[in-house]
Amino acid sequence: GADNDLYINQAVVFIEDAIKYRSINHRVDSKSLWLYRWYYSRICQWILGLTITVILTLAFIETPSSLTVTSDIRYRLPAWDPPCGLTESIELLCFLVFMIDVSVKSYLIGWEEFRKTKWLMAYILTLIVSLADWIVSLSFFCTENVRIRRILRPFFLLQNSSMMKKTLKSINSTLPEMASVVLLLAVHLSLFTMFAMLLFARTKDGQQDKEWVGYFRNLPDSLTSLLVLLTTANNPDVMIPAYSKNRAYSVFFILFTVLGNLFLMNLLTAIIYNQFRGYLLKSVQSSLFRRRLGIRAAFEVLSPLKETPANAQELYVSVGDLFHVLQKVEMDSRCKQAIMRSLKTCSCDQLSAAQFQKLFEELDKDAIKQHPASPEYQSRFMRKMQFAFGHPYFGYLGNVVALANIVSICVVLVMDADKQPSERDDFFLGAINCFFILYYLLEMLLKILAMGLKRYLSYPSNRFDGLLTGILLVLEIATFAAYGFPHPGWRPELMGLLSLWDMVRLVNMLIVFRFLRIIPNMKFMALVVTTLLDLVKNLRAFAGILVVVFYAFAITGIILFKGAVVPMGNIRQNYLGWILSRFAACVGWVGVTVEQISQKRLWLYTVCVMYLLSFNLICRWAKIYFVAWWLISSVIWVNLFVALLLENFIHKWDRRCHREPLSDIEYQRTVELMFRDVLEEPTEEELMERLHQHPHLHLCR
């Protein structure tokens, strides 16, 4: 009846929750379940994702955007200025989607849970503030300067990903320890600053105090000099005047650098690694708990359907009901088939809780991918061909040929290095590339012959190879179609989009890129590359948080430094103009993103620019801004990255020692699987206690 259907639907949703590691604390009546499944359907989540992307992308076309081809403010054309109301109406649409999102989410979890969820409340608050700012913006006809809602935008990205929220929580728990080390750094810095000011004081002899003039003129100067020394950006420079006077002064700088850079900075790495290791494991453990809880909840709602004697201690679920449920559940088809199969082989017609859990352990397993078999040829000649070209040695031969191609390109590059473009003869390179590309084509065809198309395509390295060979072939044919066959002194005029020289360069770059196919053949390289790939997968949450921080910093930068950089007209070789162009590159929105790696240098330049321009107010803000940027992007984020890499690599390395990887089986990739050996299974009591705390589900027992 209706009750039965409700229970089945509840079980379906709980199992889906378990698969996606979602919390099961949501409403469980029929209509809410329908809304819940609709909300988490692929299309709805896709629309939400698109909305977030759109609202984040808006910054690239909004007014103070600097998204032009060149970064040099002396040459660049004014960026496109969208009319007032265009980006604003897109924004309003996005806000509407977010409002629907937040109301559905709040309704689904219910009032009790809503009160406990700070993220949802922050979401609503952000939406209210954004809307208010939007109204202000429109009422000023887009002429107001400060737009708070832009800084708030990355929050929408943050709140939508449970992994990112978890990671943020981990980072948050590490903050007290990090704060201690940062405090220690501050103490270190201030004590050494005082020492420096006493050591490099102004003397009566004007010739002697170069150090004082250059770096330790007053307290802010000294602090800045030593802080920059901590980033090693001004490393030998800052000590050269004192060192020239007396070598013994270097002891001060060495002590400062060794203590600050070698000890304290690395201590930060150690602390972050140590703290973070535990928290990552903990978060994975809680994911496992969510999964087991979802499965158990499904079992509990299904069990009353199976009529058992009232006094029976154990509950059971009928296999038929489970079949019903499984057919409705949306999940990976491989897993579903595996579960169905083991359900069929199970001869019993009812399942206990333990059997039920065991059935779903399939979800935790690695996907084992079997490559399709090679075709079986009848003719003996074909079988010999198959043996020859399916043999690994044929692959090695291909690598050797690719290497030869690389070497030949290298030789041509070295020979042509100092030639004028007009003297250059593209014949040789064209001819050898033509030969090599033919070989690549032949290799691909022979491999397909030996392995069959399906097996050929099932290897990622072959797909990579084949794709590049195809592109190379197309390019080569296009070249010959446009410029004819190569001959000595072959130097045709430009035809179409690309000149012959550009075509040849493009082909060469692709050939260099294709050379990466050797990676899987080298054991250590393959290990490194799989570690890196793992890392990239595990790093998505980090990357998301980094994007959030970037976005906020870039928008803050735009607001802070608007108008601080003025183009200097035509003064080309002017030093100031040169520095300004760099500063422009750093302040501009994409510039900040691009030059993240060079924050040390950037900061230095900023300080430099600041002194040149004497913008007092901006100077102070810029210092704080760049110090914060350095701390977050260079110190904390890089250390987090190192911690994650250490964790990943050491796990991988240990596992490699334990078992030799089979070439036909894909590696396990997710954080969950990495920690599987150390995870603890939740006990029955813990699960049942949590189930009884469910705000909407009221179990009979």
Place this chain on the structure above:
Amino acid sequence: GADNDLYINQAVVFIEDAIKYRSINHRVDSKSLWLYRWYYSRICQWILGLTITVILTLAFIETPSSLTVTSDIRYRLPAWDPPCGLTESIELLCFLVFMIDVSVKSYLIGWEEFRKTKWLMAYILTLIVSLADWIVSLSFFCTENVRIRRILRPFFLLQNSSMMKKTLKSINSTLPEMASVVLLLAVHLSLFTMFAMLLFARTKDGQQDKEWVGYFRNLPDSLTSLLVLLTTANNPDVMIPAYSKNRAYSVFFILFTVLGNLFLMNLLTAIIYNQFRGYLLKSVQSSLFRRRLGIRAAFEVLSPLKETPANAQELYVSVGDLFHVLQKVEMDSRCKQAIMRSLKTCSCDQLSAAQFQKLFEELDKDAIKQHPASPEYQSRFMRKMQFAFGHPYFGYLGNVVALANIVSICVVLVMDADKQPSERDDFFLGAINCFFILYYLLEMLLKILAMGLKRYLSYPSNRFDGLLTGILLVLEIATFAAYGFPHPGWRPELMGLLSLWDMVRLVNMLIVFRFLRIIPNMKFMALVVTTLLDLVKNLRAFAGILVVVFYAFAITGIILFKGAVVPMGNIRQNYLGWILSRFAACVGWVGVTVEQISQKRLWLYTVCVMYLLSFNLICRWAKIYFVAWWLISSVIWVNLFVALLLENFIHKWDRRCHREPLSDIEYQRTVELMFRDVLEEPTEEELMERLHQHPHLHLCR
């Protein structure tokens, strides 16, 4: 009889071997034992250490030394040139000591062991080569340029420390893994170089190819640009021309930096950490084995003295014999007393092997240091005083006063920052310092009153405090004696060695230094500082190896770059002269040592100088030299350091969580103790098997 004495002596030596973690594979006849104890006596080892120090120090006074006050070749006076034969005769003396050392060592271990010991053979070879070079040197009357023996000198340091040899072995075992990553880096570098040369090729429009002109003119240039980019030294500069042309070019540089710097470099850290972790543990394990083996050997040689029935299975040692042995053994008096004490409390008169081993476990224990008790005063007033000034709050008050002093100095510094030295009034600073120093003196006396002198001195923080207070007091009295009491407008002339201003600066620096007494009061700081102290203790072997590498590099640098730097006369503001003075700082012997931290920059400057001067031959050598230097000092050594720090810190941190440290108990400090929880005790069979393999000791059983 004589046999008994021999056995007793053997046992004494074996126990001493166990204490010092020495191998027991040496001759065991009476005369050899005497020689062995003489060789390892404090005086002999001290002479050997002194000889090594002397031969290493020679480089500071030998001919191409640049040990002058200033590092600037434009101003510095010619260094003292010792007459030919002076340093050479000191060297000969050192060689004689080394020859005695090597012959005694070789004799003691015997021919069998000698053949297996590669270190000893290398020692002999080094001595032969050094002597030959010395003879050549003298026959040329010290005018020859290349002195191979100087590069070989650090070997004497290396071979004398077993810890350093062990560490070197660990590093050596990590080399294959490191080489793989370095190879990967090389592949990364070369592929990106080819990409760069294709991407930033020369164009027909001269205005457009700034990137090509500046950084990618030919293969060596491109390789250099990207290698320097890997050190981040030329970070934004190298991409600015291309980035100005089109922002999209930055993708190339970002990819290169992210892959190279973020992934591969950190992968090196991970690999070194992972590999090194195991090897450190292994080396500590082998130390433990040596200790247990020494004790067991002592037991075995003592056991025949105790006459037991021939058919008895177990061997025993009489307590009286052990007393004899212990009286002769040279060891830490605390340990000796503890062993004697437990031997007396043991009621039995003979010891089994297990009991014997257990007795010596005292050696593995931490030194638990009890502070002496405070004096007990009769008068009630004195007891109240004692309570008040012995209370931690009195210490905190002292910290607050010290902070107030620091703040006052800081305020004066900020106020005086821009004043001319002649305008400066030292009255205020003199007056407040006088007041604060009086308070420090009072604090010290009251604390001594409360705690008693012995208890006061037993705390390191009090010793630090008291010493600095004493020095401050002496300085202050000296100031008043020379310049009278401070009064407004107090600006006396220079009297004696230091001016009043210098005295005040010195006092201030000491006050800043004294402020470090707050460290033990802050929990996290105390943890960090104890970790750092541990690290310094564990790092001695590393530091030794670093000194060896430094020395070799410095001497090689002197040989390679002799005459490459010419003083430019009086051209003061000349750019070339400026660069040259830096280069002088880097090539000079102390210069290389001093500027180790800045190798990135240094290298950059070198390349720069090389292009300016066009010394083709030197240029090539300099590149190889500095790349090797960068790899060893920056990449490998820093990573090893990080690995050790991570290891130390994580162990410490874990232990802190397990048990709260008691304030009256000193921490365990050595590598051996750090790993105690994870070490495995060697089994009886392993020990006996090794004993039977002893080349000189022939056990009856």
